[in-house]
Amino acid sequence: MQDLLRSVSNSYPEFSSGQKKVGDLFFKEPIFLAFSSALEVGRRVNVSESTVIRWTQKLGYTGYAEFQQVVQRKLAEERLEKAEQKIPEPVADQSFLENLLDADISSIVKLKKTIKEDQLLKVVDRISQADRIYVTGNFFDYGIAHWFSNWLNLALDHTEMMYSSTGEYYTQLSKMAKGDLVIAFVFPRYSRMVIDTLKSAKSRGADVIVLTDSADSPALAYADHVLTVSVNTNLNIDSYTSVHALLTSIMRFVYVKEQAKVNANLAKVEAVYKERNIFM
Known part of the structure; x- marks a missing residue:
């Protein structure tokens, strides 16, 4: 996710005033752009849908859908990496519930690695x-x-x-x-x-x-x-x-x-x- 944030930051001086509003929203709430339509994003910052689409094209994407897929993937990777880091080592006195939840966390981590x-x-x-x-x-x-x-x-x-x-x-x-x-x-x-x-x-x-x-x-x-x-x-x-x-x-x-x-x-x-x- 950090590489995408850097890409937006590097391109920021080249954005129009409307595109800068979209960029500012992305810095603050990337998850909103990941799961909202271009129209909804435009309404949020008071710009047109086409401004949002042109903003993604300015970043090198064919359109908003491609950009959104990349953001979703990077957010998912970031969250799963954090989850993987938090999986505790087996502890003798760990509760039964904790063991069950660890097993579920492990299954998602395995999915991340194999899908x-x-x-x-x-x-x-x-x-x-x-x-x-x-x-x-x-x-x-x-x-x-x-x-x-x-x-x-x-x-x-x-x-x-x-x-x-x-x-x-x-x-x-x-x-x-x-x-x-x-x-x-x-x-x-x-x-x-x-x-x-x-x-x-x-x-x-x-x-x-x-x-x-x-x-x-x-x-x-x-x-x-x-x-x-x-x-x-x-x-x-x-x-x-x-x-x-x-x-x-x-x-x-x-x-x-x-x-x-x-x-x-x-x-x-x-x-x-x-x-x-x-x-x-």
């Missing part, structure tokens, strides 16, 4: 290009799959959750076609159900993205794209902390890539919330 950004970006591109998205998984993975499916549908408006115990599952299979995408959560214990679903999806021309824990996962035989992430297990209870971290990164990349579409869909939902007076 390849180019693979993640390919997954995001495929999600953006899909005609229709179906999310499925082993029944142990249903909760996290349902959560991710719900967000994708909220953001992009073309996602369905698949579960083989429902009659709708077979209707979804019958409609699946080339251009569609199946995202499958395949963590131990692997079930025949999800493998059969992937086999059917491939036979109908759909692409498959698999999130799994191992290169030995049986789902890899049907995958076009694979994201591997460890699931931490203690006392026969799986912790999906690192999986959540990976999915949150995917969601943020999708937001940056499809910002206009996501904001429009979120605005529709917010309008209904206000109409029904949902929140306090």
